[in-house]
Amino acid sequence: MTAFWAAIALPFLHIPLLYDGTQDVGALLALVAVNVCCLLVGHRHARSGS
Numbered sequence: 001m002t003a004f005w006a007a008i009a010l011p012f013l014h015i016p017l018l019y020d021g022t023q024d025v026g027a028l029l030a031l032v033a034v035n036v037c038c039l040l041v042g043h044r045h046a047r048s049g050s
Contacts, residue, residue: 004042010035 010031017028 001042001045003038004045007035007038007042010038 013031014028017024017031
């Protein structure tokens with residue numbers, strides 16, 4: 001469940017890196033890699049209680 005919600009929240013961290021203009025490609029690639037891992041781990045999350 002945590003990986004699912006992290007995959008939803010992490011793209012919002014891409015915005016400051018892209019807007020900042022520091023050209024920190026390593027940090028951006030690391031953030032994308034973490035986001036992909038969260039997507040892979042959390043893709044089976046199902047809503048419980050319904």
